[in-house]
Amino acid sequence: MISGPEPRCEVPTTIVVPRRDRFLSPDLVEDVERWAPDLRIVRVDAKHWWPWTHPRDAAELLLGRA
Numbered sequence: 001m002i003s004g005p006e007p008r009c010e011v012p013t014t015i016v017v018p019r020r021d022r023f024l025s026p027d028l029v030e031d032v033e034r035w036a037p038d039l040r041i042v043r044v045d046a047k048h049w050w051p052w053t054h055p056r057d058a059a060e061l062l063l064g065r066a
Contacts, residue, residue: 009036014062018046 013036017026026043033039042061044050051058 007035010038012038012040014040014042016051016058016061017041017043018048018050019043020046021048023048 015029015032017029018024019026029041032041044057044061046054
């Protein structure tokens with residue numbers, strides 16, 4: 001058993017979840033807010049490589065312009 005404080009991320013955090021990702025389950029973001037209380041989860045209608053195929057859209061979203 002590992003002891004110590006629970007890990008926490010104290011900076012604003014954005015997680016982008018592509019809804020049609022064949023490799024990563026959208027369930028991976030469940031309960032993340034317990035480690036990152038200032039969390040924003042954005043679901044996009046896209047596949048796994050969306051940031052690479054749509055870099056402008058990804059950048060706009062992460063910069064808060066979308």
